Amino acid sequence: xxxxxxxxxxxxxxxxxxxxxxxxxxxxxxxxxxxxxxxxxxxxxxxxxxxxxxxxxxxxxxxxxxxxxxxxxxxxxxxxxxxxxxxxxxxxxxxxxxxxxxxxxxxxxxxxxxxxxxxxxxxxxxxxxxxxxxxxxxxxxxxxxxxxxxxxxxxxxxxxxxxxxxxxxxxxxxxxxxxxxxxxxxxxxxxxxxxxxxxxxxxxxxxxxxxxxxxxxxxxxxxxxxxxxxxxxxxxxxxxxxxxxxxxxxxxxxxxxxxxxxxxxxxxxxxxxxxxxxxxxxxxxxxxxxxxxxxxxxxxxxxxxxxxxxxxxxxxxxxxxxxxxxxxxxxxxxxxxxxxxxxxxxxxxxxxxxxxxxxxxxxxxxxxxxxxxxxxxxxxxxxxxxxxxxxxxxxxxxxxxxxxxxxxxxxxxxxxxxxxxxxxxxxxxxxxxxxxxxxxxxxxxxxxxxxxxxxxxxx
Amino acid sequence: xxxxxxxxxxxxxxxxxxxxxxxxxxxxxxxxxxxxxxxxxxxxxxxxxxxxxxxxxxxxxxxxxxxxxxxxxxxxxxxxxxxxxxxxxxxxxxxxxxxxxxxxxxxxxxxxxxxxxxxxxxxxxxxxxxxxxxxxxxxxxxxxxxxxxxxxxxxxxxxxxxxxxxxxxxxxxxxxxxxxxxxxxxxxxxxxxxxx
Numbered sequence: 001x002x003x004x005x006x007x008x009x010x011x012x013x014x015x016x017x018x019x020x021x022x023x024x025x026x027x028x029x030x031x032x033x034x035x036x037x038x039x040x041x042x043x044x045x046x047x048x049x050x051x052x053x054x055x056x057x058x059x060x061x062x063x064x065x066x067x068x069x070x071x072x073x074x075x076x077x078x079x080x081x082x083x084x085x086x087x088x089x090x091x092x093x094x095x096x097x098x099x100x101x102x103x104x105x106x107x108x109x110x111x112x113x114x115x116x117x118x119x120x121x122x123x124x125x126x127x128x129x130x131x132x133x134x135x136x137x138x139x140x141x142x143x144x145x146x147x148x149x150x151x152x153x154x155x156x157x158x159x160x161x162x163x164x165x166x167x168x169x170x171x172x173x174x175x176x177x178x179x180x181x182x183x184x185x186x187x188x189x190x191x192x193x194x195x196x197x198x199x200x201x202x203x204x205x206x207x208x209x210x211x212x213x214x215x216x217x218x219x220x221x222x223x224x225x226x227x228x229x230x231x232x233x234x235x236x237x238x239x240x241x242x243x244x245x246x247x248x249x250x251x252x253x254x255x256x257x258x259x260x261x262x263x264x265x266x267x268x269x270x271x272x273x274x275x276x277x278x279x280x281x282x283x284x285x286x287x288x289x290x291x292x293x294x295x296x297x298x299x300x301x302x303x304x305x306x307x308x309x310x311x312x313x314x315x316x317x318x319x320x321x322x323x324x325x326x327x328x329x330x331x332x333x334x335x336x337x338x339x340x341x342x343x344x345x346x347x348x349x350x351x352x353x354x355x356x357x358x359x360x361x362x363x364x365x366x367x368x369x370x371x372x373x374x375x376x377x378x379x380x381x382x383x384x385x386x387x388x389x390x391x392x393x394x395x396x397x398x399x400x401x402x403x404x405x406x407x408x409x410x411x412x413x414x415x416x417x418x419x420x421x422x423x424x425x426x427x428x429x430x431x432x433x434x435x436x437x438x439x440x441x442x443x444x445x446x447x448x449x450x451x452x453x454x455x456x457x458x459x
Numbered sequence: 460x461x462x463x464x465x466x467x468x469x470x471x472x473x474x475x476x477x478x479x480x481x482x483x484x485x486x487x488x489x490x491x492x493x494x495x496x497x498x499x500x501x502x503x504x505x506x507x508x509x510x511x512x513x514x515x516x517x518x519x520x521x522x523x524x525x526x527x528x529x530x531x532x533x534x535x536x537x538x539x540x541x542x543x544x545x546x547x548x549x550x551x552x553x554x555x556x557x558x559x560x561x562x563x564x565x566x567x568x569x570x571x572x573x574x575x576x577x578x579x580x581x582x583x584x585x586x587x588x589x590x591x592x593x594x595x596x597x598x599x600x601x602x603x604x605x606x607x608x609x610x611x612x613x614x615x616x617x618x619x620x621x622x623x624x625x626x627x628x629x630x631x632x633x634x635x636x637x638x639x640x641x642x643x644x645x646x647x648x649x650x651x652x653x654x655x
Binding site: 190193194197200201204205207208209212255258259261262263265266267269270272273 | 463486498499500501502503504505506520522533534535536538539542543
């Protein structure tokens with residue numbers, strides 16, 4: 001009976017998460033673009049729903065809600081579904097969309113999509129070879145293989161992302177890095193931009209007028225084809241066309257210049273806005289945070305280097321140490337075990353929530369190409385990116401890809417949790433791998449949540 | 460040559476609707492082979508005989524200023540774009556027939572171009588409600604163009620055309636349907652940039 005109730009609860013929450021993912025997709029990511037292929041949206045929402053469910057299961061595990069047998073069942077169900085989606089569905093669809101965008105392969109896109117998928121699987125498998133996973137207890141195609149690979153990739157990716165975020169954050173916050181930009185600078189640059197545009201316009205007018213005169217005189221150069229045309233062009237030199245090509249080259253150079261000026265002006269405007277923002281109260285607060293975080297970053301890097309060099313493995317995480325210090329030095333008495341667990345849990349929750357929020361914000365930034373970094377825009381413009389790359393397929397690829405990262409993160413998190421209170425006996429030895437990763441994470445100073453024998457017996 | 464009068468026309472619309480292709484087609488009489496993302500603004504010029512064949516025939520330079528970007532851009536980009544909106548004689552609004560949202564954004568585009576605020580922060584002052592009166596007294600003529608008609612499947616074409624009919628009513632503007640890989644050039648005739 002309780003199993004039924006629990007299942008109902010789980011499914012309702014899953015449906016809720018699904019709805020939220022769907023809404024987010026529609027409202028935020030694709031504000032300016034109408035979604036036609038519902039498959040992509042469904043896959044996105046399903047992925048989102050299942051990862052949130054996993055997180056929810058972890059919370060339930062810690063709080064002890066719902067009966068443990070139903071938890072176990074849902075746990076396995078979730079795990080299998082997510083692995084299925086992650087390893088089979090998503091790469092296949094990404095490959096399929098990429099292939100559909102390439103005109104040459106359009107006809108046999110299913111075939112090529114399968115080929116892409118097999119390549120992906122091959123590299124995925126190869127990646128896991130150096131890991132000490134294989135054991136006589138489990139065969140090659142067991143679930144442990146998949147989980148371990150996914151877990152390790154996830155940990156690495158998350159560490160990279162966190163590292164990048166940690167360094168980027170002080171840089172964005174601190175006003176020390178802002179150049180001094182005045183209104184007159186911007187005006188001067190805008191004037192240069194308009195002058196360049198005027199020069200381009202006048203040159204193009206010359207080209208258009210020359211072409212028109214040539215056309216009227218019947219010297220339309222497009223008609224000169226074949227052997228007779230070549231001979232004719234030698235005997236009656238066409239000065240018009242030579243002039244034209246010269247002017248055209250000048251125009252190309254000027255256009256490039258105008259693009260650069262435009263980007264510079266936008267940069268200056270953005271800097272000016274940042275300066276104005278930094279003068280506000282919020283700005284000052286972020287500036288202070290920036291200093292704080294940069295000092296913290298430097299300290300962490302230093303500690304991590306020392307830990308790796310001297311091969312030290314930290315035994316306790318910062319929260320517990322902090323509590324121990326307060327207990328020992330400040331003489332405040334409270335139950336260390338109980339509080340450390342809950343405080344760590346809350347901290348981990350905060351980290352997860354902020355990283356999800358950061359991820360979703362990054363997704364929206366990536367989607368609006370001009371809201372994101374202009375360097376990407378410039379790069380793309382320079383390399384003559386093919387227009388249809390901006391079609392639905394490509395745009396969706398990116399959020400899905402980033403979402404995989406979140407997924408991997410969740411899996412990593414849940415494996416860490418299961419490490420302590422694990423009813424899944426057959427996942428036992430995957431945890432050896434995770435222990436190794438665990439130690440390295442400690443060296444890097446990531447606060448780890450540790451259950452301290454809270455009395456949840458293995459079922 | 461440079462003594463001819465000039466007419467400045469802005470070409471506005473969301474990213475990827477086909478503004479650069481349109482401008483290239485109008486000015487070079489060729490289809491654009493490799494469309495790439497427009498950074499900033501690209502200008503092209505067409506020499507046009509106004510009222511051809513009549514005694515009042517006059518030749519003009521039509522400058523088509525193709526401004527890149529989206530309505531939802533950062534305010535720094537918007538204020539830089541505002542530099543191009545000075546002394547505009549006409550506006551062409553381009554939307555994608557396969558993408559409903561691009562036509563919904565057209566109103567915001569026209570606001571951005573017409574109500575350009577000269578303050579340095581580039582803030583656009585409007586209460587966001589649609590107001591037909593704004594266009595009634597507006598001296599700048601508008602032309603609405605829908606692109607990529609051939610990419611719509613056959614059965615959906617009539618409903619798309621109905622939707623665009625409503626749209627052109629809203630703007631009180633003329634409407635032309637353009638096909639990519641353009642075969643029917645006669646449909647393009649810039650006889651007059653003023654609507655009656």
